[in-house]
Amino acid sequence: MRVPFNNLKRQYLAMADAIQEALQRVAASGWYIMGPEHDAFEREFAAYCGCPHAIAVGNGTDALELALRCAGCGAGDEIVTASNAGGYTTTAVVLVGATPVYADVDPATLTLSPESVAAALSNNTKAVVITHLFGQLGDVAGIRNAIGSKAIFLIEDCAQAHGAMAGGIRAGALGDLGTFSFYPTKNLGALGDGGAVVCGRDDLAGKLRALRQYGWQGRYKAVTPYGRNSRMDEMQAAVLRAKLPHLDEGNETRRGIVARYRAAAKNTRLHIVHAPSPSYVGHLCVALHEDRDALRERLAGLGVDTAIHYPYLDLCQPAMADAVWRAVSLPVSEDAVAHILSLPCFPELTGAEVEQVCDAIAACA
Ligand SMILES: Cc1ncc(COP(=O)(O)O)c(C=O)c1O
Structure with a gap:
């Protein structure tokens, strides 16, 4: 039996009547x-x-771009962010004409390190974008501390962390602005597309x-510069x-799957990075x-599909070759990009499939 990395049709079938x-x-x-x-989705x-x-928008990258515009970011401004988060923030920063500045991540969570953010700040820093990567909340409080009383916006990219909580507060409500993607593979x-x-x-x-x-x-009276069309349609809403x-419920199921993989990996060389907790929703x-x-390759031989999130740091992407960016030292990000892999983790995995992944981990990791 082949364990797929994801299978969105299963989720559709489970909810077909309602959809x-x-x-x-x-x-x-x-x-x-x-x-x-x-309007009802926005309220709910x-x-x-x-x-x-x-505020519903067209997708998660637009959400980031519009959040940066809303924070007044543009040419001459620096935006501090992580380099290991798939390039979405970098895309948005470049679109608004600002400069990405890359800080390193914490080895325990692979999300932005407050100490590294402190080292990356300058007089030109206009915003910090913290990506709650893989479903794990980053250290928003630590980054607030690093920012101190400086007039810097703290934007949370919650595209992978719908529902994650710190101290009873959900992702998106911790910073000044929170952005979400509703791309089909997201927890919601x-x-x-949607965001x-x-x-x-x-x-x-x-x-x-606006x-x-x-x-x-x-209607028809444009007052806010840089406005564009990024709307959510009724079908998606x-x-x-x-x-x-x-x-x-889906987040809880994801956490349960991760718990089983962690148990299976106990006496192996595989280090599963995140532990189930309210601050982690098992997106990956x-x-x-x-x-x-x-x-x-060994896992594939045992029928287990895997993926890499992500194979490149943003600053190493060919598209960034001529772009202007700055980085502090990034040893944790550089090490992770060479050693990271993602295991199948979605709520519709069957018990037998989870068992198969566990057996494969125990047998070959
Ligand atoms: C962390 C993160 N931020 C932003 C995005 C961008 O979202 P979208 O694909 O909806 O533009 C994604 C996903 O695709 C993501 O995983």
């Missing part, structure tokens, strides 16, 4: 963009995150609502509304192994 009902409701309504489903997602405002995934920004401040929410729709304040009530189960590529 079909949602799609038909929208089709029959005659309202397809920013209608009642959209804001309530879930414990934030006064959620649409049947297409959102959450925040507490009314003025920021108003600016984001930025996502041509800079409009009311309705699907997300159907799925949101099941998010916590990542592990480090000294001989990563050979291990992937």
Whole structure:
């Protein structure tokens, strides 16, 4: 039997009635963009995150770009972030014309290290983007401390951490602005693209609502510079509304799978990075192994699909060859990129499949 890395069809089939009902409701309504489903999803997602405002947008990269614009970031500004998080923040920083500055990550979580952020700050720093990578909340409090009283926005990229909590506060409600992706593989995934920004401040929410729709304040009156079209459609909003009530249960199942892999890896050379806790929602189960590529081959031979998140640091991407960026020393990020792999971890894995992965880990890691 082959254990797939992911299988989105299983999730659809498990919820087919609710999803079909949602799609038909929208089709029959005659309202397809920013209608009642959209507004209801914004309210329901804001309530879930414990934030006064959620602003739905087209995808998670737009959410990052619009959050940076909302924070006033542009040419001449530096944005401190991690280099191991798949390039999404870098894309957004480059789009707004600012300069990415890469800080290192903490070996225990592989998310931004507050000490390294402190070393990366300058008089030009306008924002820090902390990615809650792999489903693990980063150290927002530590980074707030590093920023101190400087006028620097703290933006959380929560694309992989829907529902993760620190001290009873959810991802997105810890910083100044929180961005989300609802790409289909996310813990809360649409049947297409989607994203959102959450925040507490009314003025920021108003600016984001303008930025996502041509800079409009009311119909056809563009008042906010750099506005564009980044809206969520009714179909995606309705699907997300159907799925949101099941998010916590899915997160719990993911944590249970990781717990089993950790037990199986106990006497092996495989180090599973994150432990189940409210601050980790198991978006990805990542592990480090000294001989990563050979291990992937052995696991594949035992029917277990794996992946690498991510194979390149942002500053090493060919697309960044001519870009302007700065970095402090990144030994932890550089070590992780060479040794990291991701194991199958999604709520619809069967018990037999999880067992097979555990046996494979015990046999060859
Ligand atoms: C950490 C992170 N940030 C941002 C994004 C961008 O989201 P999207 O693909 O919806 O643009 C993703 C995922 O794709 C992600 O994993």
